Amino acid sequence: MADRTGTFDGVHRRNLSKLLVLAHLEGPLSRARLTAETGLNRSTVASLASELADLGLVEERAPDPTNRVGRPSPVVAAHPSVQAIVVNPEVDAVTIAAVGLNARIVVRERLEVDHLVTPAETADLVAGVLARWRTTELRDARIVGVGLAVPGQVRSDDGLVRWAPHLEWTDAPVRELVESATGLPAGVANDASLGARAEHLFGAGRGVDDLVYLNGGASGIGGGLVVGGRLVSGTRGYAGEFGQNRPGIARQDDRRVPDGVLEDEVSRARLLQVVGLTHADEPTLAAAIAASGGLAVAEELARQQRILATALGNAVNVLNPSLIVLGGFLATLAAHDAAALEAAVAAQCLPVASEGLDIRVAELGENRLLIGAAELAFARLLADPLAD
Amino acid sequence: MADRTGTFDGVHRRNLSKLLVLAHLEGPLSRARLTAETGLNRSTVASLASELADLGLVEERAPDPTNRVGRPSPVVAAHPSVQAIVVNPEVDAVTIAAVGLNARIVVRERLEVDHLVTPAETADLVAGVLARWRTTELRDARIVGVGLAVPGQVRSDDGLVRWAPHLEWTDAPVRELVESATGLPAGVANDASLGARAEHLFGAGRGVDDLVYLNGGASGIGGGLVVGGRLVSGTRGYAGEFGQNRPGIARQDDRRVPDGVLEDEVSRARLLQVVGLTHADEPTLAAAIAASGGLAVAEELARQQRILATALGNAVNVLNPSLIVLGGFLATLAAHDAAALEAAVAAQCLPVASEGLDIRVAELGENRLLIGAAELAFARLLADPLAD
DNA sequence: CATAATTTGTTGCGCTTGACGGCAAATCAG
DNA sequence: CTGATTTGCCGTCAAGCGCAACAAATTATG
Numbered sequence A, B: 001m002a003d004r005t006g007t008f009d010g011v012h013r014r015n016l017s018k019l020l021v022l023a024h025l026e027g028p029l030s031r032a033r034l035t036a037e038t039g040l041n042r043s044t045v046a047s048l049a050s051e052l053a054d055l056g057l058v059e060e061r062a063p064d065p066t067n068r069v070g071r072p073s074p075v076v077a078a079h080p081s082v083q084a085i086v087v088n089p090e091v092d093a094v095t096i097a098a099v100g101l102n103a104r105i106v107v108r109e110r111l112e113v114d115h116l117v118t119p120a121e122t123a124d125l126v127a128g129v130l131a132r133w134r135t136t137e138l139r140d141a142r143i144v145g146v147g148l149a150v151p152g153q154v155r156s157d158d159g160l161v162r163w164a165p166h167l168e169w170t171d172a173p174v175r176e177l178v179e180s181a182t183g184l185p186a187g188v189a190n191d192a193s194l195g196a197r198a199e200h201l202f203g204a205g206r207g208v209d210d211l212v213y214l215n216g217g218a219s220g221i222g223g224g225l226v227v228g229g230r231l232v233s234g235t236r237g238y239a240g241e242f243g244q245n246r247p248g249i250a251r252q253d254d255r256r257v258p259d260g261v262l263e264d265e266v267s268r269a270r271l272l273q274v275v276g277l278t279h280a281d282e283p284t285l286a287a288a289i290a291a292s293g294g295l296a297v298a299e300e301l302a303r304q305q306r307i308l309a310t311a312l313g314n315a316v317n318v319l320n321p322s323l324i325v326l327g328g329f330l331a332t333l334a335a336h337d338a339a340a341l342e343a344a345v346a347a348q349c350l351p352v353a354s355e356g357l358d359i360r361v362a363e364l365g366e367n368r369l370l371i372g373a374a375e376l377a378f379a380r381l382l383a384d385p386l387a388d
Numbered sequence C: 001c002a003t004a005a006t007t008t009g010t011t012g013c014g015c016t017t018g019a020c021g022g023c024a025a026a027t028c029a030g
Numbered sequence D: 001c002t003g004a005t006t007t008g009c010c011g012t013c014a015a016g017c018g019c020a021a022c023a024a025a026t027t028a029t030g
Helices: A008-026 A030-038 A042-054 A119-134 A174-182 A191-202 A268-275 A282-291 A297-320 A329-335 A338-349 A368-385 B006-025 B031-038 B042-054 B119-134 B174-182 B191-202 B267-274 B282-291 B295-319 B330-337 B338-347 B367-383
Strands: A058-061 A077-078 A082-089 A091-098 A105-112 A142-150 A161-164 A168-173 A185-188 A209-217 A222-226 A322-329 A359-363 B058-061 B075-078 B084-088 B093-100 B105-112 B142-150 B160-162 B169-172 B184-188 B211-217 B220-227 B325-330 B358-361
Touching: A008 A030, A008 A042, A008 A058, A008 A077, A008 A368, A030 A042, A030 A077, A042 A058, A042 B191, A058 B142, A082 A119, A082 A368, A091 A119, A091 B367, A105 A119, A105 A368, A142 A174, A142 A191, A142 A368, A161 B031, A168 A359, A174 A185, A174 A222, A185 A191, A185 A368, A185 B160, A191 A222, A191 A368, A209 A297, A209 A329, A209 B042, A222 A297, A268 A282, A268 A297, A268 A329, A282 A329, A297 A322, A297 A329, A297 B174, A297 B295, A322 A329, A329 A338, A329 A359, A338 A359, B006 B042, B006 B058, B006 B367, B031 B042, B031 B075, B042 B058, B042 B142, B075 B084, B084 B119, B084 B367, B093 B119, B105 B367, B119 B174, B142 B174, B142 B191, B142 B282, B142 B367, B169 B174, B174 B184, B184 B191, B184 B367, B191 B211, B191 B220, B191 B325, B191 B367, B211 B295, B211 B330, B220 B295, B267 B282, B267 B295, B267 B330, B282 B330, B295 B325, B295 B330, B295 B338, B325 B330, B330 B338, B330 B358, B338 B358
Parallel strands: A082 A142, A142 A185, A209 A322, A322 A359, B084 B142, B142 B184, B211 B325, B325 B358
Antiparallel strands: A058 A077, A082 A091, A091 A105, A161 A168, A209 A222, B058 B075, B084 B093, B093 B105, B160 B169, B211 B220
């Protein structure tokens, strides 16, 4: 009905939210820091914090021993037993984990599969694992929801997976399937977007308000963008598909695919091929590249960097971010000659737009998607801790 | 010091702001509609509205005669005598106008110049015109600030014009110059960004939360983007420079400039050339194109559409907007064969991303930049009507 | 033309909730 | 052990919104 914005109740809820978000994002914080951070009154923070504690959403612990003058301030921490179940279905496995409100992974299980899982199978797998965990690791946990990171386009309204090419899912109502299998509210989003969110909140993009994130995987390039501190989803949730872009290619002989898209030209498969591997994880590929002194390898790296630089330059012109975060094989590609990439990007965009632009490698490891997906499940709670 | 967010005072200020913004954007509104729109209580709206009236920011008029049952509701309208001075320096002229809080242009004057104006000259021109107006048209006006729309890159922190190539301004502190010449607070921004803001708030993009705006001018292509209902400025304010992008060009012989950018390939000058004109305003160019049955003209239009479609497809992949607004000669280019352009864009981006995508022509005429610039001047007032 | 129905302004009251100030508590410096 | 400093705790205060009852102004109905 009414969105309580503008009323007193709304203020209260927003203040609770603000505290909980701080505890969630910044980790354990003293009450004193919370008052400083929120600008609220000491007494107000005290009452809000104890309200959150009563709700079981935060723990108030004894003060940390600090070496400063004055009365020690109790530490407020997001309650670790408030948890989200997160799911990442892939071609060869389904990873399921539980993530605490303190953003730490509690349990994690990778279920290898010998065939492509269907949406219904995925839901059943989640329900099964959850039922087992509920009697063991998560006996005392309070599970607030499920977040799914899906390699495909997900409609944000209803979580419908419109198309996940590698899983061969089309218009899959996986959100509803998971909700009815588990009895928990679920959220679904594109995996790369969730990676962007994770890197923004907990990784290389901490505290940065405008960033572009690109991840290079085995099957293509995905991404996400943060504008003004908020993850961009677009109208329907399909934003961030950098891999499908067609960047300019200045040298005609740099092109491999006629009318190809970015991920046709800048691809992990081509890197593997040129170093003579068929399958390899990222460290192995990076090592192989570093070890190789071959001209062909150097050529291919330079070619891919040139095309990537144009794509990044385009993004910089349009979005004027202060940071570009590269993950997966794009991190390997960038790390190989970071200065060259930075220079190429700067050369391909408006001079002022690249001022103060930083290009960094993603920090979070393989848990990135899980942490991002947990944000989906925590979103409601964080936005309004009183919304049951 | 503290940003009063989260306190009661903050609620009050936000509510005042909400009402004023509604009156500003939606035009005159009944108090009844305001209560519905804000979700606040009748009595609250009454008190807020009369507070705004006391501040001289809105007028409360007698009810409009409506044919509906029930007691008529007084109409609240943004006060037209609360005004902004707006300035648009160009190569051949400086346009100065006064815009009311009701978003209507009160006075407008185009001062032709026979040389490139300097920032200091611009400031003097503004101060001179303003002084004259203050004794005539604007005798009873309450001028709250100045907004400048500059064709160049403007740093958002301090309004420094980093580079305006056609005006030949470099690192021009035009904001400070105007502020000290007029004694009014001033804001400066890129002209195309302000065009995007105007089209978003009052033009083809009304009510649309995610849109991309591209304007084709004589000297290039500028643009702006709205994400989640907010104009994107980027870290330093340089966002929206679509004209400097390098989109993929599938057919090699479509390229005119080696390693050229979008505005090298998709250009008004090339259109003029192919129809055999040297100078023409937009209607003249459009008429010439429509009149010409020549193959060369059709070829050039199709070529430019192809390249534009790739650039737009890239933007759609990344931003998933629900609307693309085209202005200037890009509107002419699009109108020539709208279906072809839509199809080409859809073919160049992820299928789901173009679902429900609309491509429209800009609605606001030559006053677009002025109305956008007024938003700069009104921003403070609208965000916090009590902030003196 | 009179009465009913409907919508909305007006008024006074109450309640929620954050700010404020005084005091106590807990630490460190010397 | 004393003073300084920081912070928690508690009682009081007040700003401002919701609410409900009533009044006012219009249309619908017979």
